[in-house]
Amino acid sequence: MLFSSRSVVFTLIALLGAASGMPGAAGATTAVVLNSDDDSLSVIDSQNYKEISRTHVGRGPHHLIETRDGRTLIIAMSGSNELVLIDRASGVEKQRVTASDPYQIGFSPDGKWFVAASLRLDHIDIYDGQTYELVHRLPAVSMPSHIAFSPDSKTAFVTLQGTNGLVSIDLASGKVNWAVQVGRTPAGIITRPGGTLLVGVMGSDYVAEVDPATGGIIKKIVTGNGAHNFLLSPDGKRLYVSNRVAGTISVLNADTLEVENTLQAPGGPDDMALSPDGQQLWVTGRWRAWVNVIELASGSLKTVPVGRSPHGIFVY
């Protein structure tokens, strides 16, 4: 595994990281947005809902996650074949790790495994979650997209957008448990607290509930055209579904999976994040170079212009 010594400092993130701890800054929200076609990272401040910085970060940034201890943000750079690790408190880049076309990334719940899906190059990489050493590389035809894990951290589930598939992978052996057809162009996937899987069927208008043991479809929940991605509220009560073609967000009861509300989110809604107070839903508008900020109580909407093709978002 190669580690570059390049030391890019995301100064504005650092400043904001410091500012958010200052007196009077309570309630302020900062959003970090990855502009995948711009190779940049935007920072938005909720004081005036404007982009306050845009920083070149490398090639093809698509998704970002935090480590389990919450200290580090990891940005997946599909174009420049690397992971960028940023210290969350200081905003300073810590490390770059070579990885093959990382598009979607995720840690298993126990942190033992780190999985990266290569949408463009049709493979799934399983890394050691501590050292980022590559353990297994699996061919995955085609377009492996979103990733979810079983609660026991033994299994990863990956949607295959190009072949309408869903694959279950044993993380220790790197072997495929099962592969099924789940619906036209499946995208987002999430493991429910109850244990079943939900898959956003982007080529249609529904979310499929899937049995993680067999891949069998249990039921379909109609949300909107282009059902794409998921976000579970921290209290586990609400499940948000972005509908990319419809330009809406469906708010589901996480227990019953009934649609309780539909919110407008134009521009090809994709990844979502909740503000720390849980009052706002921030949604990247993939096709319109903006971020939607939705007040959940009223459904009112603000749009904040950012770079081209905003994809991953992290709000704190």
Added chain:
Amino acid sequence: MFDAVQRIIEEIQGAVFETAIQPALFQLGLMDWSEDVFDGVEFALYGALAVALAYILFRPLELWRPVERWDERRAVRTDIVYTLIHRLGVVPAILFVVLAPLGAMIDSYSRFEGYIPPEIEQLVTPLFHHPFATFLVYMVVLDFGEYWRHRLQHRLPWWWALHSVHHDQRQMTLWSDDRNHILDDVLALIWSGTLAMLIGVPPGEYPLLLIGFRLVESLSHTNVQLGFGRIGSTLLVGPQFHRVHHAIEHAAAPYDRSRGCNFAVILPIWDVIFGTWRPVASYPRTGVATLAGPTIRCGYLRHQWEGFRRLFAALAHLVDRRRVDFVAAFPAK
């Protein structure tokens, strides 16, 4: 200025894609193509912008001091059709539907062999803070590749048969850059796309690099008396310099000893280095001496068919040297 134009392009791209193209992809069951098509829309829009810019910037030059004036411009109209089809339709389609997946397949194979293409900013770290400088470095390397592709187009008989489609124009204008056989375009894209992959050009930037090339190439084909002087013609390919390359007598002195000169696409320095630089201060007639008549003064489809016929003749000659080559097979009438 550039930012404002870029923002307008993005606005149009987003609006067109969200309101018209994405719903169509959804209905057709092609949502897995959405990101590629989104990029394709951008490429086509920038292509349209490049065509518009070429017309706005270079057409006044043709009206100002043309090298040649013609009463009848049918052959020029064919080149306009070429430009619209190739820049807005065929080339984007080949690029995004055929070559990008093919490139991804090769790239994917290399990953399983443990090879990850280097990124130039990882080798030259100061470039990381200067994306535009990186863009220029990619452009220089690709231009070097284009120089050698162009040399081969003239050197290999079967490739010259295809490339003669570009050279048989006797009314060369700003539109002539896209007058290429479709197979020649495919070969060009494979050539430069492979080089781009080897040197780590991000897939999303390759189309923008192509558009940068095309603007310079439109200028170099413009029908205008405009030279950059002896020093200038070592720095950038211009109309006078490239016209010498298109000279109808290009196989004869003083333009070249044997198989052509002034092959560079953007940077003439390659001609200087490799001995093909001919700073002749003249404006020769253009065309291929042995090709004339209806086969060069025809519409798009017939001209493409002519390209196939020349290729078949060249290949037949390659297989059996007793057969006439394509030039002899299609003598000027």
